[in-house]
């Protein structure tokens with residue numbers, strides 16, 4: 001009407017122009033849509049056999065070769081982001097550091113972690129590992145707070161050393177041990193002691209037995225037949241829950257904190273969580289902090305055994321530290337001692353790079369996600385393959401060699417930052433970044449300190465790494481020990 005008043009003779013023309021503009025807009029929009037449909041596609045890849053797809057190749061490659069041959073082959077054929085079919089679903093696998101970071105940073109938004117039902121049953125539905133969204137962020141913040149650096153210094157440093165002395169002191173010269181089993185025991189004892197506040201050796205041992213069954217269940221192939229690891233694991237879980245609930249009751253009745261109390265007691269004091277959430281929270285930490293730490297300790301000794309120069313430099317660092325500070329027998333190391341272990345930190349970083357325990361992560365796309373020219377359909381698995389970046393020759397010179405000195409190079413300092421680096425992410429990233437990273441590093445450094453200053457060793461049987469069903473050395477790393485000094489660590493274990 002207004003137009004007609006202003007331009008009485010031109011309004012038909014104006015309306016025609018408007019129709020024309022709308023037509024043009026629709027035409028270009030539909031063109032754009034066609035371009036989108038044409039350009040965005042699933043990353044290239046092969047489809048494998050119906051149903052099983054590439055699952056078999058996946059298992060075979062992950063189990064037997066490091067870096068996994070299957071991933072290397074697909075990267076050569078299709079590029080760093082490729083698709084395949086895993087466990088009956090599409091999967092987008094990535095050896096691309098930028099895309100891996102994108103996936104980790106968008107946890108909860110475009111992607112979410114994904115685990116088989118049997119695993120979720122075992123670790124619990126209320127734990128930080130299995131929950132999503134707000135609940136995950138809340139529990140993750142509590143876990144990070146419980147294992148903050150200043151808490152490590154005051155609550156964990158001495159307890160870790162006590163457990164090390166208890167678990168490692170009793171071996172004699174000429175004794176042959178499977179270091180893999182010893183490291184597992186060390187890690188279980190540490191977790192039971194630090195989370196539940198248990199310090200009596202018999203109680204630790206009882207929990208350690210239950211816990212070992214529980215971890216085997218979590219790491220087993222997800223088949224729920226009676227008598228299989230899953231069922232033994234579920235039984236162990238029930239007993240662990242009873243133990244945790246009794247401990248919760250004990251702390252609630254006592255009402256105040258004591259010096260040697262573990263994470264569980266501090267959690268009850270500082271947070272307001274119902275008992276079943278507390279139990280699942282603790283079980284999640286027990287699981288997440290166990291195999292990872294145990295295998296990093298084991299692999300560090302394995303790599304050091306193959307690299308005498310690094311072994312010597314590490315031993316010198318620890319013996320100098322003891323002799324300069326005049327530390328004898330049971331005397332404990334301080335935080336300053338820990339902070340001065342600079343070569344040890346390089347050994348830990350290199351062990352995590354070369355023998356990374358979490359070599360790949362599993363996510364699921366929450367919606368259709370567009371990344372560069374690709375679209376990742378909703379429901380598709382997404383696998384950031386961390387070790388493919390850690391072992392990429394273009395990122396690390398001599399990537400397959402154990403070279404702790406690489407981390408001293410000033411040019412590598414940015415890459416080395418495991419909280420932010422896209423090239424080095426042994427503790428993951430984004431909202432699921434490992435809250436126990438600092439604790440794990442402290443435990444591993446103290447393990448190396450007590451192990452290398454107390455024993456030398458000869459390897460009895462050849463060994464090699466495998467990553468199926470979880471990271472391990474196939475022969476358990478059998479070594480024959482010799483005590484270095486008879487006075488050191490020769491303490492009696494306490495009950």
Ligand code: HEM
Nearest residue numbers: 128129140288289292293296358426427428432434436440
């Ligand atoms: C060398 C030892 C360790 C390594 C290599 C490691 C590695 C990782 C990685 C890669 C993730 C991310 C998983 C994902 O994104 O799906 C993770 C998560 C986690 N880690 Fe660790 N970890 C270690 C030790 C520990 C310890 C000692 C604890 C605690 C006692 C711990 C507790 C956790 C928890 C609770 C999560 C789940 C976080 C969440 O989902 O929000 N980890 N760890």
